[in-house]
Amino acid sequence: MKKIRTITFHSAYNFGSMLQAYALQEYIKKLYNGNVDYKIINLRTKIQKDVYNYRISSNLLNKLLKTILYGKKLKKREQNFEKFISENLNVTREYLNEEELKKDNIKADYFISGSDQVWNLNATDFSWSYFLDFSNNGKKISYATSMGPIEKERKEEEKIKKYLSEYDNISVREKQSQEYIYSLIGKESEVNVDPTLLLNKEDYESLIDEKRIRRGKYILYYTLKPNKNRQLLLKKIGKSLNMPIVVANMSLKYDINSGFRKLYNSGPKEFLNLIKNAELVITSSFHGTVFSILFNKNFYSLNGKNDFRIHGLLKELELENREILETDNINEIIKNAFNTNYENVDEKLNKERNKAKKYLEKSLEI
Numbered sequence: 001m002k003k004i005r006t007i008t009f010h011s012a013y014n015f016g017s018m019l020q021a022y023a024l025q026e027y028i029k030k031l032y033n034g035n036v037d038y039k040i041i042n043l044r045t046k047i048q049k050d051v052y053n054y055r056i057s058s059n060l061l062n063k064l065l066k067t068i069l070y071g072k073k074l075k076k077r078e079q080n081f082e083k084f085i086s087e088n089l090n091v092t093r094e095y096l097n098e099e100e101l102k103k104d105n106i107k108a109d110y111f112i113s114g115s116d117q118v119w120n121l122n123a124t125d126f127s128w129s130y131f132l133d134f135s136n137n138g139k140k141i142s143y144a145t146s147m148g149p150i151e152k153e154r155k156e157e158e159k160i161k162k163y164l165s166e167y168d169n170i171s172v173r174e175k176q177s178q179e180y181i182y183s184l185i186g187k188e189s190e191v192n193v194d195p196t197l198l199l200n201k202e203d204y205e206s207l208i209d210e211k212r213i214r215r216g217k218y219i220l221y222y223t224l225k226p227n228k229n230r231q232l233l234l235k236k237i238g239k240s241l242n243m244p245i246v247v248a249n250m251s252l253k254y255d256i257n258s259g260f261r262k263l264y265n266s267g268p269k270e271f272l273n274l275i276k277n278a279e280l281v282i283t284s285s286f287h288g289t290v291f292s293i294l295f296n297k298n299f300y301s302l303n304g305k306n307d308f309r310i311h312g313l314l315k316e317l318e319l320e321n322r323e324i325l326e327t328d329n330i331n332e333i334i335k336n337a338f339n340t341n342y343e344n345v346d347e348k349l350n351k352e353r354n355k356a357k358k359y360l361e362k363s364l365e366i
Contacts, residue, residue, distance in 0.1 A: 004028065004364070005138075006112040007041040007130055010089055013052035013081045015222075015248075015271040016196070016287025020115050022088055022268075024143060024195035026203065031357070031366055041129075042091040043101055048125035054078075054250075070250065073264040080267025088207070098127055102134045110364055111135045113142040115173060115195050120148030121156060131163035140166055141363040144173040144192045144356075146309075150180045161185055169363040171356075174309060190359050193352045196290050204272055204294065213263065213273045218246045220278040221260065222271075222288040223302065226251035229326045230302065231258055234282060240334045241280070248274055280337055286310050293317065293349075298340045300324045300333070316352075317345050 010021035021040060028038055050056050054066050054074045066074060085091065095101040111132050117123055118130035132140050161184050164170065170189035172178050178189050219241065221234050231254045238245045247255060248266040255262060266274065272291065275281060281292040281299040286309045292299035293313075304310040304323035314320050322340060324333055360366070 001035060001037050002032065002110070002364070003037040003108045003138075004110045004112065005039055005041050005092070005106055005108040006114075007043060007132065008114055008118055009116045009125070010040045010091070011042070011044050011081075011085060012048065012125070013078065015266075015268050016285065016290075017116050018081065018084060018089075018268050019272075019287065019291075020195045022084075023197075023199050023203075024112075024115060025090060027195065027198040028360065028364070031360060031364070038090055040089055040091045041101070041106070042094045043098075043127065043129055044094055045097055045125065045127065051124050052078075065256075066250075069256070070262070070264050073262070074250070076265035077267060080265065080270060084268045098129050098134065101129055106135065108135075108138045110139050110141060113140075113167075114145030114171070115143055117146040117148045119145050119160075119177070122148060128159070128163070131160070132166070133163060139168045139363075141169040141171070142167060142189075143171045143360065144194055145171065145177070146173040147177045147180060150176045157184065169359070171359055171363075174312070176308065190355075192356045192359055193349075194286075194290060196287060197294070197349060198353055198356055199294075201294050201296070204291075205276070207269050208273045208276060209269070212277050213266075213270055214246055214261070214277065216244075217279045218244050218261070219280045219282060220274050221245050221247050221282050222249060223251075223284040224249065225284060226254045228254065230254075230284070233302075233326055233330070235259070236330050237282065237333060237337075240330065241337065243279060246274060246278070286313070289313065293319070293342075293345065296340075296342050296345075298338045300337070302326065317348050319345070 006024065008021050009017040025038060029036060113130055113132055120126060164181060164185050170181060171192045172189050173194055175191055178191050181189050219238055223230060234245050245260040246263060247260045248263045248271055250264045275291045275297060276295050278297060281288065281297050282302055283289055284302040289301045289310050299322055301310050301314060301323050303325060304314060314322060
């Protein structure tokens with residue numbers, strides 16, 4: 001039985017991060033018909049834990065408001081994320097830092113980096129472990145790994161070159177990462193879709209309770225970068241369509257007096273439930289866009305044209321008309337809210353899935 005160990009942002013309290021870790025795990029298990037020893041390396045540093053701990057804040061007022069107003073919901077949110085890890089992810093023992101990981105000298109036939117922005121040196125919880133610096137055995141590959149926004153003057157380039165040159169096969173999520181890697185080491189890499197797109201709607205529905213979290217019709221609004229203009233736009237859309245706005249991701253500054261329905265206790269399964277049952281999804285998130293597509297929802301990608309990941313995906317699937325700007329005419333937004341065309345989407349997704357399958361079968365020598 002082959003032994004595979006993957007390292008990624010599996011324990012971030014972020015819907016997309018945790019679900020992409022789950023998706024890659026389940027897809028690779030399918031490739032082996034379940035006959036594989038697959039585990040995610042459970043690196044959970046103090047820095048990463050602090051990033052997602054609502055009790056920790058440099059602003060004392062924010063910390064007090066979070067605890068007083070939403071403490072119970074945020075605690076339940078933590079529990080739902082941790083429950084997802086314990087019930088749905090195959091993980092190793094926990095490593096608190098890079099030194100513990102190196103000391104353990106993990107053995108495997110294959111080590112996989114990714115997906116997500118694990119090669120983004122500017123990520124708060126970045127670690128060189130995501131470049132597999134701890135491994136001195138087995139083959140090294142990556143799948144749909146992202147380096148984040150490519151800067152003109154990338155720091156630590158010599159170190160990056162050293163680690164990348166040790167990989168047997170490299171797969172990235174964006175063309176920008178592919179071009180940058182080639183400029184560094186002169187090695188071709190392959191661009192593959194995010195792991196979440198490797199699974200289909202039925203795979204995710206198996207995770208979701210049949211019972212709806214929110215009754216009645218609603219608009220799900222999911223953004224990681226809230227602002228006043230977005231809040232005003234969503235209020236107008238909700239009023240025009242006569243539907244409440246539901247949010248699952250907290251924004252203390254913009255949510256308190258928004259009138260939105262705050263489901264801050266949501267974990268990955270609850271997030272999927274909310275997407276599946278929404279009448280309309282409005283999101284500025286890449287993974288919010290992905291799951292809207294997978295569930296064939298009517299959706300809008302807010303400022304999608306300004307995000308190369310979102311725009312690239314929508315262009316590939318011929319769904320560019322689902323991109324809107326905060327300044328767009330509200331009447332046009334309402335007029336086209338329920339006109340999402342999925343006629344050729346599945347065919348195009350299957351083409352990308354087949355490409356990814358060939359890459360993984362080659363890299364894992366299946």
